[in-house]
Amino acid sequence: MSQLDDIMQSRRDTRHFTDEPVPEHVLEKALQAGHWAPSVGLTDATRYYIIKSDKVKKAIKSLFLDYNEKASDLTDDATQKSKYKSLKLEAIEEAPIGMVIAYDRSVLNSFTIGTVGSNEAVKFSSVCAAQNIWLSLTEQGFGMGWVSIINYYQFKKILNLPENIEPLGYFCIGKPATNYDNQPMLQQLQWKQKSELPAVTEISEINELVQTQLQIQKEKQNATPQISAESIQTKIDQKTKPLGSLGKLEKIAFQIASVFQTLTLTLQKPHLVVFAADHGIANQGVSAYPQNVTRQMVANFLDNGAAITVFCQQNHIQFCIVDAGVNYDFPTNTKLINAKIDKGTQSFLTTSAMTLAELELCFEGGKNTINTIAKTGCNCIGFGEMGIGNTSSASALMHILTQFPIEECVGRGTGISMDKWHHKVHILQTALSNFDGKPDLKSKLAHFGGFEIMQMAGGMLAAFENNMLILVDGFICTVAFLIAKTFSPNIQKNAIFCHQSAEKPHQKLLQFLEAEPVLDLDLRLGEGTGCALAFPIIQSAVAFFNEMASFESAGISQKED
Ligand SMILES: Cc1cc2nc3c(=O)[nH]c(=O)nc-3n(C[C@H](O)[C@H](O)[C@H](O)COP(=O)(O)O)c2cc1C
Numbered sequence: 316m317s318q319l320d321d322i323m324q325s326r327r328d329t330r331h332f333t334d335e336p337v338p339e340h341v342l343e344k345a346l347q348a349g350h351w352a353p354s355v356g357l358t359d360a361t362r363y364y365i366i367k368s369d370k371v372k373k374a375i376k377s378l379f380l381d382y383n384e385k386a387s388d389l390t391d392d393a394t395q396k397s398k399y400k401s402l403k404l405e406a407i408e409e410a411p412i413g414m415v416i417a418y419d420r421s422v423l424n425s426f427t428i429g430t431v432g433s434n435e436a437v438k439f440s441s442v443c444a445a446q447n448i449w450l451s452l453t454e455q456g457f458g459m460g461w462v463s464i465i466n467y468y469q470f471k472k473i474l475n476l477p478e479n480i481e482p483l484g485y486f487c488i489g490k491p492a493t494n495y496d497n498q499p500m501l502q503q504l505q506w507k508q509k510s511e512l513p514a515v516t517e518i519s520e521i522n523e524l525v526q527t528q529l530q531i532q533k534e535k536q537n538a539t540p541q542i543s544a545e546s547i548q549t550k551i552d553q554k555t556k557p558l559g560s561l562g563k564l565e566k567i568a569f570q571i572a573s574v575f576q577t578l579t580l581t582l583q584k585p586h587l588v589v590f591a592a593d594h595g596i597a598n599q600g601v602s603a604y605p606q607n608v609t610r611q612m613v614a615n616f617l618d619n620g621a622a623i624t625v626f627c628q629q630n631h632i633q634f635c636i637v638d639a640g641v642n643y644d645f646p647t648n649t650k651l652i653n654a655k656i657d658k659g660t661q662s663f664l665t666t667s668a669m670t671l672a673e674l675e676l677c678f679e680g681g682k683n684t685i686n687t688i689a690k691t692g693c694n695c696i697g698f699g700e701m702g703i704g705n706t707s708s709a710s711a712l713m714h715i716l717t718q719f720p721i722e723e724c725v726g727r728g729t730g731i732s733m734d735k736w737h738h739k740v741h742i743l744q745t746a747l748s749n750f751d752g753k754p755d756l757k758s759k760l761a762h763f764g765g766f767e768i769m770q771m772a773g774g775m776l777a778a779f780e781n782n783m784l785i786l787v788d789g790f791i792c793t794v795a796f797l798i799a800k801t802f803s804p805n806i807q808k809n810a811i812f813c814h815q816s817a818e819k820p821h822q823k824l825l826q827f828l829e830a831e832p833v834l835d836l837d838l839r840l841g842e843g844t845g846c847a848l849a850f851p852i853i854q855s856a857v858a859f860f861n862e863m864a865s866f867e868s869a870g871i872s873q874k875e876d
Contacts, residue, residue, distance in 0.1 A: 329458030356428030410487035593659030597704030640766030681773025699843020814845030
């Protein structure tokens with residue numbers, strides 16, 4: 316056995332240290348080993364921060380304790396919980412040296428070899444460095460322990476790390492007090508057995524990519540309606556109220572009766588689907604938030620902690636969340652619907668956000684999601700989205716589809732400053748003038764699109780094919796609707812525009828579509844919140860249409876002239 320094999324086998328994740336200090340030369344040698352590690356495109360984006368101060372360690376320990384509590388709450392199994400609580404999963408205060416290994420994601424601001432598949436390659440490079448350090452410390456008779464049980468957001472704040480610096484975790488370094496009987500500590504304590512062999516599978520076949528065509532909606536609506544517009548209007552007008560006095564509610568009821576071709580309305584199994592994805596353009600400083608927020612918000616949706624999940628619960632709407640292309644590997648045991656096309660689009664400043672094949676996959680994925688929901692008997696579906704950077708994509712697409720000047724298609728998104736707004740307009744202008752692809756619509760949609768936007772458009776087409784009521788949320792969702800409408804012009808008869816967003820271009824877009832929004836509450840959150848808030852009003856339209864007495868049934872005299 317080689318010396319390298321020995322080092323790799325004896326390397327342990329260490330949580331028990333002696334008091335012995337770590338000599339400077341040991342740390343230096345380990346850091347040099349880290350620096351020898353490979354990095355994608357030779358980015359050298361790994362950054363190291365050394366922590367010796369007790370005060371800093373104490374603050375980090377308290378972050379750990381907070382999250383460790385959260386972790387132990389994740390199991391309902393009392394035995395597992397108590398076993399988990401007994402595990403020592405850090406040595407933050409005891410280890411003489413603490414280290415933060417991080418990567419600087421600002422390297423993505425300029426062209427970087429090897430990050431086209433996933434810009435996580437920068438993070439992976441730092442993991443290579445961490446492993447080299449681990450091995451070097453082992454070779455020198457020292458040890459390291461990786462602490463990942465912390466709220467990274469607070470961790471960054473406490474350490475004053477700049478926005479572009481993303482830590483892998485906190486690393487405890489010192490002289491090991493034990494070798495855990497030459498096995499992982501978690502195995503020694505019978506928490507889990509390490510698998511005996513590496514999991515290796517040879518792949519010799521490929522999955523033929525099924526390419527579907529964007530289906531053009533069959534013009535079902537051309538068929539003569541069985542329930543005439545007059546009979547619907549008569550039913551509304553005969554209610555015990557002055558003509559038209561229920562305003563927009565009357566229009567909504569009329570629309571629902573026309574769509575469902577019935578004089579007795581029901582909204583069955585209402586659903587709201589949020590499509591989430593990341594955007595390469597987010598790396599050009601067009602948003603007030605970093606890209607990581609997309610995946611953090613997905614976690615928040617899954618924990619029922621977001622505005623939309625609260626409103627859906629309040630209004631008894633079934634909530635679903637789709638990973639259309641978030642730059643993150645989610646665990647597989649969540650309620651997330653996996654329709655991931657890729658880990659985020661490319662930045663359309665320099666290249667096409669997605670390929671034409673990916674665009675087709677988006678439409679197909681969106682349709683599959685909505686078809687599955689339609690099969691449950693749902694006839695009313697709201698669309699929402701989450702994706703840092705997606706207002707930029709939506710603005711470019713709005714400009715392409717409406718020909719409005721780009722400045723009129725750009726809003727303040729997540730609340731960017733005026734300076735950032737000018738920068739965003741400039742980036743979009745540059746991106747639009749850089750476009751040298753084919754002039755057909757699909758090529759432009761692929762170039763400037765987002766995975767969640769295109770899946771929403773595909774989903775809306777499927778909702779129309781299933782004759783569902785389509786609840787449209789704010790700016791980004793309306794852009795997705797506009798895309799769906801270019802493929803199926805009659806779709807609008809099934810669409811209810813739930814609100815007018817505070818995002819300036821949304822008002823313009825609604826006017827362009829001649830759409831009347833139900834609400835105007837200065838919302839600019841997305842997530843489908845406008846749909847969930849408008850839903851009780853739509854229910855009220857259904858209720859008055861079905862249940863309100865008519866002049867005849869109530870024996871009330873009608874207006875005389
Ligand atoms: C990315 C990563 C994060 C980890 N986070 C923690 C942690 O927060 N706390 C902990 O006690 N161990 C942590 N570990 C250590 C693993 O549990 C440990 O590596 C595993 O049990 C195998 O043990 P060994 O490293 O001794 O072979 C982490 C390891 C990795 C690779």
